[in-house]
Amino acid sequence: MVMPGWEYGERPATARPSMSGRQELRRTVPQSRLDVLSADRVLQLQREAGNAATSDLVEEERSPVLDTIASGGDALHDDVRADMESRLGASFGDVRVHTDAAAAQSAQSVGARAYTVGPDVVFQRDAYDPHSEEGRTTLAHELTHVMQQREGPVAGTPTAGGISVSDPGDRFERAASENASRVLSAPAPVASAVQRDIGEEGADIAGAVAQREDAAGEPEEEISEEAG
Structure with a gap:
């Protein structure tokens, strides 16, 4: 989920998160635990792995409901x-x-x-x-x-x-x-x-x-x- 009140930077049209960035996120955030992240933690992940990788992870974890x-x-x-x-x-x-x-x-x-x-x-x-x-x-x-x-x-x-x-x-x-x-x-x-x-x-x-x-x-x- 995307925390209300927080906006992510625009994703470059040709940029995709690198495998290293996504792997770093998966190591940092255990699967199915994205829901426990605070806004400060999201910002930290953006700095460590980049906006694109962080936004992709948020989208993946969002329930289809x-x-x-x-x-x-x-x-x-x-x-x-x-x-x-x-x-x-x-x-x-x-x-x-x-x-x-x-x-x-x-x-x-x-x-x-x-x-x-x-x-x-x-x-x-x-x-x-x-x-x-x-x-x-x-x-x-x-x-x-x-x-x-x-x-x-x-x-x-x-x-x-x-x-x-x-x-x-x-x-x-x-x-x-x-x-x-x-x-x-x-x-x-x-x-x-x-x-x-x-x-x-x-x-x-x-x-x-x-x-x-x-x-x-x-x-x-x-x-x-x-x-x-």
Whole structure:
């Protein structure tokens, strides 16, 4: 990750970091520990190995989760949104679903069938199927995570790439599973004429939380982005 508030020098168009520079960085920064670097340490690495090598290392260590949730995504289809809003009692006008190849790769990188970061819900290949029973359950579960994250942060253990992973059996995951089962087991209620809507601008990525459904169908874990 790139620490907020710090800008790296422009990379020369023809310059690439030398192998010695990259090797020096790898010796200095153990793999998967870039997330512990302070701003002062980054500046020191720039002096020792050069801006290009340091910037490349930062880019390599950045989780694809962060790029995916910044890519835009698509709004829920009107019928799907109306059904889920009536069942869950919340507005999902700001929700964006990500189902392209980059989203699938991102979900695979964290071992997830689907994961949620703020209003962004990212799906593994073919996992977004809101008209099947399994797909609707997954979507209701993830939209419950959207609602949870509107209420405040979810704790996690820091890992590499700027994300944190929490215990798969935590109260947020249990609540999401129970809520999805509950709302889908009953007929859809009539949608309220007035529902609270939140801003369409989307959540600030820094400090966001991602919650995921394990690809193998095991209890979920949640992932949070560590603010720089």
